[in-house]
Amino acid sequence: MASWSFWFDLVVLSSLIIADRVCAIGQSNCVAFKSSSATFSVVSNGKAAPVFLSADEWPGVQRAAVDFASDIQQVTGITPALLNVSSSSSFGSSSNVIIVGTLGKSSLIDEVVNRTGLDVSSIQGQWEAFMAKEVANPLPGVQSATIWRLPVVLCELQVGRCPDYETFRTLCNLVGMFAWVTHSTISRHLSQRRAAALQNWAMEKFTNGTGAALTGSPFNHFSTRKCLNSYFELRRITYGQRNGAVAFSQRSAFGIDDSQDQPLADWWGIVMGTSHEEPIMRSTPVEWDLFGSGPWDYGVNAQNIYNFWVEGANRSKTFENIYTIGMRGAGDLPLSEGQDIQLLEQIVSDQRQLLTDVLNVSDITTVRQMWTLYEEVLGFYEDGMRVPDDVILVWADDTWGNIRRYPLVSERNRTGGSGIYYHLDLVGPPRDYKWITSSQISKTYEQMSAAVARNASRVWVLNVGDLKPYELHTEFFITYGWDASLWNRNNLDTFVSSWAQREFDISIQDATEVADIIANVTRWNARRKPELLNSTTYSLTNYREAENVLAGWESLSNASTRIYNSLSSSMQPAFFQLVQHPVQASYTLANMWISAGINNLRASQARLSANNYATQVEDLFLQDYDLEVDYHTLLNGKWDHMMDQTHVMYYYWQQPMANTMPFITMVQPKKQALPGAMRIAIEGSAGAWPGDNMYDCEQGYSCPNPSVSIDPFVPAGNRFFDVGAGGPTPFTFTATSNASWLKLSPAKGSISPSSPEQRVFASVDWSQVTGVESAILTFAANVQDQPPMSQVINFVANHTVVPSGFKGFVEGDGTVSIEAAHAARNTSVDGLTWVELPGIGRTLSGITPWPRGGDDRNFTAGTGPSIEYDFYIFNTQNQTGNIPPLAIAMQIDSGALQTNYFIPPAIPGEYPPEWSGNDGWVANSIVTVPMDFDVPPGAHVLKVNGSH
Template sequence: MMSLKRFEWLILFFCVLFQRNAAAQVNRISLSSTLKSGYFRLAYQQRAAAIYYDQRDAEVVSIAANAFAEDVRRVTGTLPSVRTVNDQPAEYAVIIGTLNSSKLVDALAASGKIDAEKIRGKWETFSIAVVDKPFPGTKQALVISGSDRRGTAFGVFELSGMIGVSPWYWWADVTPEHRDGLYVSPGESIEGPPSVKYRGIFLNDEDWGLQPWAAKNLDKEVKDIGPNTYTKIFELLLRMKANYIWPAMHPCTKAFYYYPGNPVAADKYAIVIGGSHCEPMLRNNVFEWAENFEEEYHVKPGEWRYDLNKPQMDRYWEDRIRQSKGYESVYTVGMRGIHDGSMPGPPDRKEKVKLLGNVIKGQREIFARNMTTPVAQIPQIFCPYKEVLSLYQAGLELPDDVTIVWADDNHGYIRQLSTPAEQKRAGGSGVYYHISYWGAPNDYLWLSSISPSLISFELSKAYAYGSDRLWVINVGDIKPAEMETQFAMDLAWDVNRWKPENASAYAEYWAGQIFGKPLAKSISQIKMDYYRLAQSAKPEHMGVVSFSEKEADQRLLDYKLIADKAALLEKQVPKRLKDAYFQLITYPVMGARLMNEKVLYASKSRMNASIGSPDSAKYAKMATAAFNQIGAITDTYNTEISGGKWSGMMSWHPRDQEVFKMPELNGAGKSPVEAFRKTSAADPVVIQASSFSSRKDAAGTKLILMQGLGVGGNGITLMPFTSAPVKPDALSSAAFVEYKTSLTKGEHTFEVRCLPTQGIFEKRGVRFAIVINGGEPQVFNVVPASENAEWRQNVLRGFASKSAKSIVSEGVSTIRIYPLDPGTVISQVVIY
């Protein structure tokens, strides 16, 4: 047979004979388990198409090619051969390559067999196309071509997903379904460029899961999160079409650059390395300044204060720039404390702002001295997180090319976005967003419970205001935040795929990909209730959020229903997916249920003890049983499923917070404890956002009902996000939603509960107007003045609210609500 090397020059020589306007492949490719006319034979009759790549291409292309061969084996049991351009041609070939880096792909482009101009020059874009007779000796090829090295890898792993290999095949033991045959339909699929340029995760608060697990299982030699662990994480990122990471950085973990194999692995996998909001210039201060400085420099570090110790700090930063400049990186500029604290400096605010400006100026001088790339073209971010936002607002002069990465309030609500002027900055903006958190007012490190609907609402809002340069998601230990992490990455890849209006459907889509369509809808319903219940109080916040006894009873019932449904559904899950189901569905649902039972039954025990009821002992026993079972299911996670693979990964009591302990029970020997929130004699009327009697849109705006958003399970808001605020004197032409309900005669309080979002810009509010029975409009702003006690209450209970009073007549009352600011979401109207 003629070698590929031999016929490459023939292809190039005769390419003028081919017309470049070959028949357009307008149909997207699809996968089939049965052979149909014209379909490409990927795997058939215990044979598999050979996989070709060019050894001159980026190393990630080789990694992806070999990973795809393993994926085919996982599905079919047949391992394809992986070949280079010098090997013999095959009848059916998968050709993988990057434009301008692959002889085969470039030859196909030159001959007009593929239309490379559709992807050329674009960021992380790929094509997957079926090509007939691409080369002599090859009947048909499946060509995966990328505009750059990551585009090629993303194309390969897109195909892996199509044949049934989940991004979580390793990280959640999602074993694919066996297929005897894999056939790809004629056509071409093109994806990219992504909506967000840099998309990735922040490994954080790893002390109770990822670090001890990695030290025990993957990186035993260094007893830490090292190259073996990062290799697995980088592969996961590529399979989710992510490209960026803030590495783990807690005191329990040595700095990313401490292990030489870490940045090498990142480069092999084409993953861009960054540093968190408190890690300027890729330096991990917790380890590298506070702990390891003397070992590295043979001198003790001076004060972490730039106005007093500039030479030493400049050298410290410059050494990392010299070490990292050969790798693809995004540099955080500015500075905070050594760890997650405010920047040391002069007490005067203006002087502190000036100092921060000098820090950034000095850092950019380091870039200029050490890099050939112009400073303005070096990817840099500035993250106004916590107190840094106030310094930025106080007048910090930030270079125009630096990307502003806006932060949420640590509980899923973005604090501020770019003004029209800021949207014109060359550096653009991005978002740092939490789905896991350690800090005030309360942690949520155990279970992941921020819904796709909320993630989409906040990140889509950010995107509408120009935040398309970088998204980084704080995922904690990765597990058990698998679905939420993948959703955020899917949204970053294509922000229009999962808009706030349809994000609630993601759980069904995701479950279908992993567990199959027959189980997907039921799993989705479980997840929807799981998120709704957590919106009112995350499992980790049960110790600080109060409920009426009626509300508590309803929570206990709702959790029992979804846990029972999950247990019943588990019987239908194929054996190959039992371990995955436990990790992804059973454990979070059961954990949340048991935490609620532990806390609420203990409260019932105390309440009954205070009135001398014998039921106190019964509830005490139920609370104790729930507490013990939390430990038992966690032991199952760590020691039983997947053959003990996850030993040390899951802790049910991170940081040993009070909420994880066994609560006080019947109060024996102690004063009676107030168990539940007091309520009025009559139950309030609760109207869900979706229960409107009518609504009216306005010119240029539309009221949208979103499922899965807010304490009631749905919310209504004004779209588009970029609509102008409504002035209170312009209600006659404004959009509104109207509710009707029967009330008794007398004075009533009308509490409007909203999603606890922040104003889009500084000094912008989250306002609504309420008109009761045609009376005078009352205007309210639900944004607290600062992160005060009201804000803390709002984020823990899942809503912000304001109340209006009105005297009504017997009969039906009409409540009309006008959302006045973009981002205002009406969740419920509660009438007392």
């Protein structure tokens, strides 16, 4: 099939509704509502310009023209005439018409070009080119025509069989239709293993409950038609749309599940393709398991595998495709041991000859092919394997959104070009992440902007399974792929706020708050994927981390709920599934895990309040399911099953077969703890007093009284002590100090089974403290029908003082913590400087050298662009710095420069050991870079210098 090219022009629609609602985020509005001499009127004075096509036009273009006419009718109430015409037709005295067509396919377009001498050199022979032009006297009797590009221009865009998007966005009209488009490739792996929720949804909505005869897949031409209809409805008018390819999946087979699938996709103008591990348009292992013979091993079973691929090429040859070449092991696994580069190069050679023969082409370079450097395949490339220059090289991330390698300068002039394979969800180690949105737009921008700078933009493949949790992020990915120049590191929030205004018809103030909500939901879910949470992910004892995490979620919940409650009933369902549910579900899960951790900790401390947290965990576990039900019952079950994905209590990397509650325990409520009725726990320790506890001291018994220290730079400004019940017996307590500078609040309280604990805060009047001073804090309990109890705590106040005039970061609580963006000085070298990436990372933002270094400039340690931080320390011990970019060179003052190549070498195609594991780099979303410096107390400068 030839390439399709379509044209469009700046158009004025007179007498239309709404003049300022642009649904395609970031795109200029190509529609106006007031006529002028410089505009072409589609609808004016109650009359619509007719739409002309030629009868020999592609069927997909004919279909798109029908949709276009329907759009005009929906917006204006006036239906334009839609006519198949030829150059010999009688046009009367038509003034304005719209001509739609494909260069080289439409005889009508060819006639216009011949009559007017229209210059089409910019799109001649191009696959993704289009142009628009208002042309005078294009046909006999036609005064003026706009040559129009409809939204069916072919591109390398893979789209999966997607859910119903009608409720994903409100109807967008000709005033900037919302579109999911890109010149890159979007691939969605949709399978029972990868996308259980989507599988279940499709089974309910589009089958009789049995699925396809051979595979059981619920994806058929009914779901495909629904997807394609929604897909194109999303892709009208505003963008230079290019169609994509339907990706195959590991538990279905697009070519055999439904015989109407491929013709239907082709009719819609979809370029079909397969993903990284399914060569020559055949689903593996599904189709191989059904129709293959022998092992999936080309070294011993070449002929059978070759014949299998021949069938894939034959089945798809009448459609437009992009062919995956190469080979991986069955089931998206590495090839078996012994599969060497020479064999793989023979595989590629055989595949290209196969395509040449089956497609009957004389030049194989005219057939689009791609080779994805995924997992061990990158190792083959690094070890010297190469494919012909016309094959698109698709560079892959590490399955966690970190692109492993971009093309070097020497690799950027290949005729096939380069692309990216990127993950928003995953089935694989160290753990699946599929349940809910957990990837940051800021990080995707950072990674993909580097791809743009390095010319890796020929094909973009997005791995996203169940899709519903990732709608917003997927739209951003495609929007950025369509026109990267519109988006930069400082305007990403406007993408989300514009999206919120479009989706929910809310004020700019509320839309800005939604952008903040989304940014934090994804930030907090990205720093530790929900599937990786456990009861000690966030510290229960240090820096009030767990409490601060929950406080953040509670604030986010309140903000989201306020907006949800302010919306009309018609808008609430969309807001619930796109914003409210991700917030509430994520908050519920985090609260459940932290509560389970507190339950276990307090039980180990013999504190009765452990039981309250056990009950809370049980309640939150049920609430997690209730939120799922709320989602599934919206709009009479329109999104039923979309939240089926299990996500609580993983036992290894694979999804659990059921959600199971975190482990909790209980303290016997009717029996008193051995040390007595009163329990004292101090901030910064997992121990408890009086009595024995493994955390009270190294030997775990007969431990001394606890000690607590504070300085003026402790973030909270105080320390706390928990007074708790050690059983059923009530007591009252008082807290006293022998120092006037130590203030306690509250200084007394009552403890009972119904009120099992009280937190007491200790703060210091620093005007009364010079240097280091000590105090004794005493908790005394008056226990009902028992002897009184008391516990002594040593309290040390260290009044550290920074010299007058110092500006910078100061040690507090033994640590200096600096946000990367808060630099004192920033030195550029060779046009490169450090810039802030707002929103990326675990807290505020990140920094990176800018521009993106597309020319791969290299610097030795200490010679690149640097950024400096002023800090002051009091501690005389060696300081350890953890500062996470290929190599980092760090220097304190003018001391020795230390360089850390923090990503250690690994076997080509594999990862370093630190990458993996439940507490590895990707699990914690951070690469820790420890460096030791012998630094005396005082003011210093930390200099960070990127090197390569």
